[in-house]
Amino acid sequence: PSREGDFGLGRAALPEEVAAWDIDIRPDGQGLPEGSGDVWTGEELFVEQCAMCHGDFGEGAGRWPQLAMGQGTLEGPDPVKTVGSYWPYLSTVWDYVHRAMPFGNAQSLSPDEVYAITAYILYLNEVVEDDFVLSRESFAEVTMPNEDNFYMDDRPEVELARFSEAPCMEACKDGVEITMHARVLDVTPEGGGDGGG
Amino acid sequence: MTDTRDPSRRGFLTGALAIGGGFVAARAGAETAPDPAITELQPWQQYLGEGVDARPYGFPSEHEAHVVRRNVPWLTADATSSVNFTPLHELDGIITPNGLCFERHHGGIAELDPGSYRLMINGLVDSPLVFTMQDLLRFPRENRVHFLECAANSGMEWRGAQLNGCQFTHGMIHNVMYTGVPLRLLLEEAGVRTSAAWILAEGADASGMTRSIPLEKALDDCLVAFKMNGEALRPEQGYPVRLVVPGWEGNMWVKWLRRIEVGDQPWHHREETSKYTDLLPDGRARRFTWEMDAKSVITSPSPQAPIPHGPGPMVLTGLAWSGRGTIPRVDVTLDGGVTWTEARMSGPSFDKSLHRFYHDFVWDGRPMLLQSRAHDSTGYVQPTKDALREIRGENSIYHNNGIQTWAVNESGVAENVEIS
Helix, strand or coil: CCCCCCCCCCEECCHHHHHHHCCCCCCCCCCCCCCEEEHHHHHHHHHHHCHHHHCCCCCCCCCCCCCCCCCCCCCCCCCCCCCCCCCCCHHHHHHHHHHHCCCCCCCCCCHHHHHHHHHHHHHHCCCCCCCCEEECCHHHHCCCCCHHHEEECCHHHHCCCHHHCCCCCCCCCCCCCEEEEHHHHCCCCCCCCCCCC | CCCCCCHHHHHHHHHHHHHHCCCCCCCCCCCCCCCHHHHCCCHHHHCCCCCCCCCCCCCCCHHHCCCCCEECHHHCCCCCCEEEECCHHHCCCCCCCHHHCCCEECCCCCCCCHHHCEEEEEECECCCEEEEHHHHCCCCCEEEEEEEECCCCCHHHCCCCCCCCHHHHHCCEEEEEEEEEEHHHHHHHHCECCCCCEEEEEECCCCCCEEEEEHHHHHHCCEEEEEECCEECCHHHCCCCEEECCCECHHHCCCCEEEEEEECCCCCCHHHCCCCCEECCCCCEEECCCECCCEEEEEECECCECCCCCCEEEEEEEEEECCCCCCCEEEEECECCCCCEECEEECCCCCCCCEEEEEEEEECCCCEEEEEEEECCCCCECCCHHHHHHHHCCCCCCCCCCCCEEEECCCCCEEEEEEC
């Protein structure tokens, strides 16, 4: 058998290297750097860096994501899932903005700028007042409205037994009706459907 | 079971004859004039073809130019954070050709140089480590065939039949043989501490893709893969290194893998809070819905692959898969679920891999409502879309493994429909 473990491959990661790549933030605040930013600084940055896609008030331009409002829509026919209406943790906002935004110029924002933009997004969602200053210290004061509405995958309890019964093979229905046609919607790309090449 | 001489098949045909009346399967009529494809000298019979130096890396025949990935522009705001679709209706067997494997990026295709590729392991480990590509190639390897299905595959179909073709309704999937190093070996090399319970996998692209994965899965069957179907990963599939997370939603298969952090809790990052959580009718949402449940689809006939030949013997074929095991059985129906027949499985049956099924029968030329129903090795039977909607409503976006219906008309043209 092939040997297992202790290959002596790779080398020790230096602290500077870990610091450069390990930028992730957790809900308990682990990973947050020193820094702070207020709502009004965040608004200026947002208008400059974010509003062309996300709108001045986080309402979203075109098909770009809406970041604000939508509260109370999750049970309805057209849920609007935003930072305020849906996201469970503030840390995710900070981490994602810092890691991946602005789209096309990721990791260009300083920690203070990320604190300020995050504060402004919280303000747009009516989670904080306009005098709020987000910092590593004040981070723990903020609770997201939808935090308690997520739960662990419960398919094992709710679905697996129900969908593991012996299925019908013969005379399973009295009749069959077509209730919906994709062709009526006609949203399939040209050349993609209808046997086209 | 599906041989046309089988008594149960004969029973079906007798029934069909009784209703349809007078259909007789017959050989195509005799030619009245000689076939020029035979009688005339063809250019390839006469002139020399290209030499062995013409195609250092070969492409499909020009006659297969329509077999390509396609995207649906209206689905997303921008092509760099978007998806395209594998042409399932044109493929057979279980292996997806590398150039046709669907793509899903969140920040476009990162073009990494393997010379400066680094994989870091840090967090709750005894020794944080950095590996080069050359280091990874010195660990013991494994080869495994697994499907990768996007969590959103068939997601546009939750509210009803939308897109007309299995490429679009089911094509966010591919199935290749991966070669790689068990993630367990890399974690053991760094020395996982006893308080560890989760890992964070992180990509090197501009989206900085991250997902939390329980340590148990990481130590079980995850691979740090560098080959697909024998050759290096394609850039759009994570070249030079991606994570393989068998049976679990595609988003977790982090491409351009640059870092594994070990921790004691999940990170709840954007792709496991805002995205890849499943909203239910009461306004609450499931999180960490990792497994992809048993699913199947008939790939031919289908809207992009109509029946070209009229009544008579024909081949119905499709794919089935489960994130919880293998697929020992698939049932098919031609009448919208009134009567079901066991299909014939063909080809290897690998764990958490695509499986190929066939149903060989004589079509009487009448309209059909085709469905397939997968059974996995745990005993789970693929549910109808309505059975899923009863529990989940219409807004959960992800994990739609409901039974697909194709309506085939007298001309052999198929359409994506929903039925009662």
